[in-house]
Amino acid sequence: MSIEVGSKLQGKVTGITKFGAFVELPGGSTGLVHISEVADNYVKDINEYLTVGDQVTVKVINVEKDGKIGLSIKKAKDNPKPSSNRRKSNTHSKGNQDRTETFEAKMNRFLKDSEDRLATLRKHTESKRGGRGAKKG
CATH class of the missing domain: 2.40.50.140 (Nucleic acid-binding proteins)
Known part of the structure; x- marks a missing residue:
């Protein structure tokens, strides 16, 4: 065969x-x-x-x-739907997020989340290095 x-x-x-x-x-x-x-x-x-x-x-x-x-x-399988599964998981994880969200809105949300995470990371790493006292001009 x-x-x-x-x-x-x-x-x-x-x-x-x-x-x-x-x-x-x-x-x-x-x-x-x-x-x-x-x-x-x-x-x-x-x-x-x-x-x-x-x-x-x-x-x-x-x-x-x-x-x-x-x-x-x-x-x-007869009806594989990987793209719709991906979309559903994103919708459920973000609450009542609009499915027709524009690219610009997605980018703005991503940038805000990214900046928030970076600020949190900086705050934690500065406290471990001794904070602002280590930075003398």
């Missing part, structure tokens, strides 16, 4: 590492699902999502000349 980019296949997880999972495909070939291709959200520990022996549906995302096969579980 020829493995083609874009095809969806059933496979069996045969091994798990820190960086991904190896999946045996039909025909005996093996591909790698990188940890970033396991789920739509951030995956810190792949063992929370997969175990050896699991049957998974994967999509072939690349086939290298040396025979390495790149696979994706999240792209094999």
Whole structure:
């Protein structure tokens, strides 16, 4: 069976590492699902999502000349929506923030947050160095 980019296949997880999972495909070939291709959200520990022996549906995302096969579980789903998930998480974390916020408004908010954080950081580092007494003109 020829493995083609874009095809969806059933496979069996045969091994798990820190960086991904190896999946045996039909025909005996093996591909790698990188940890970033396991789920739509951030995956810190792949063992929370997969175990050896699991049957998974994967999509072939690349086939290298040396025979390495790149696979994706999240792209094999029927309705992947990574951009809408990102937008939802930002909206929830910021409260009732307007979704149609302009670029200028976003930049102004970012600059204000950045300046506040820098001021707090300076205040804490100055107190550890001895404060303003160390600065003599």
